[in-house]
Amino acid sequence: QSVLTQPPSASGTPGQRVTISCSGSSFNIGNNDVYWYQDLPGMAPKLLIYRSDQRPSGVPDRFSGSKSGTSASLAISGLRSEDEADYYCAAWDDSLSGVVFGGGTKLTVL
Amino acid sequence: QVQLVESGGGVVQPGRSLRLSCAASGFTFRNYVMHWVRQAPGKGLEWVALTSYNGNDRYYADSVRGRFTISRDNSKNTLYLQMDSLRVEDTAVYFCARCGTYGSGRYSDLGWFDPWGQGTLVTVPS
Numbered sequence: 353q354s355v356l357t358q359p360p361s362a363s364g365t366p367g368q369r370v371t372i373s374c375s376g377s378s379f380n381i382g383n384n385d386v387y388w389y390q391d392l393p394g395m396a397p398k399l400l401i402y403r404s405d406q407r408p409s410g411v412p413d414r415f416s417g418s419k420s421g422t423s424a425s426l427a428i429s430g431l432r433s434e435d436e437a438d439y440y441c442a443a444w445d446d447s448l449s450g451v452v453f454g455g456g457t458k459l460t461v462l
Numbered sequence: 463q464v465q466l467v468e469s470g471g472g473v474v475q476p477g478r479s480l481r482l483s484c485a486a487s488g489f490t491f492r493n494y495v496m497h498w499v500r501q502a503p504g505k506g507l508e509w510v511a512l513t514s515y516n517g518n519d520r521y522y523a524d525s526v527r528g529r530f531t532i533s534r535d536n537s538k539n540t541l542y543l544q545m546d547s548l549r550v551e552d553t554a555v556y557f558c559a560r561c562g563t564y565g566s567g568r569y570s571d572l573g574w575f576d577p578w579g580q581g582t583l584v585t586v587p588s
Contacts, residue, residue, distance in 0.1 A: 354506065383570075384569065384570040384573065385570045385571070385573065385574075386573070387573045387574050387575070389507070389575070391501075391507070396557060396577070396578040396579060396580050396581065397499075397507065397557070397575070397578050398578075399562065399574070399575065399576040399577075402562055402574050402576070403570075403571075403574070408576065438506075440506065440507050442507075442509070442573040442575070443570075443573045444569050444570055444571075444572045444573050446569070448524070449521055450509060450521055450522070450523055450524075451497070451509035451512070451572055451573050452509070453506060453507045453508065453509060454506075455506050456506040456507070
């Protein structure tokens with residue numbers, strides 16, 4: 353059971369907009385920034401969003417992040433086949449004194 | 463360019479030990495918090511441990527505390543993970559990752575992993 357809760361799966365067709373949620377508590381998301389990672393098979397995970405809503409250089413602006421209270425979301429607009437991957441949220445947890453991840457969401461592009 | 467290269471993985475019997483290394487290059491290693499993160503086969507990402515820039519502060523996941531030790535040698539630009547009393551459930555790909563920023567002093571930034579190494583596989587057979 354992960355400390356951060358994500359839906360196990362999400363899907364969309366090319367060009368659509370999809371949103372992946374990440375739910376936590378006051379100890380993690382409620383008091384700290386959220387980070388989003390893309391995990392492709394056989395590759396190292398890649399940072400998509402940092403400090404809840406900031407996009408690193410090189411990440412397409414189709415990816416965006418937001419946070420409200422103890423929940424966060426990753427939105428992907430203009431869905432493309434290469435976006436098919438696993439997505440993870442992460443945050444520091446003040447109670448556990450460690451980093452916690454969501455269980456991951458497998459995105460399928462239909 | 464920034465690069466992290468893990469080594470030291472392999473097959474090890476339950477109860478035995480293994481040490482992983484992560485060689486860093488392309489950045490000022492001594493400035494950055496460093497992490498180990500693992501991923502069991504077919505499973506999600508799990509944070510394992512972190513060390514402060516100078517090695518004085520270390521944090522561990524409950525699942526490995528007391529069995530694993532994270533350390534660093536800033537003179538060699540290398541991060542280590544000493545894994546003792548290994549269990550079947552420790553089987554995973556182990557990634558080292560750099561904190562995405564340095565000097566902020568914000569615990570909130572500790573969830574920021576960028577970049578990641580390619581990982582090294584540790585197998586503890588049943």
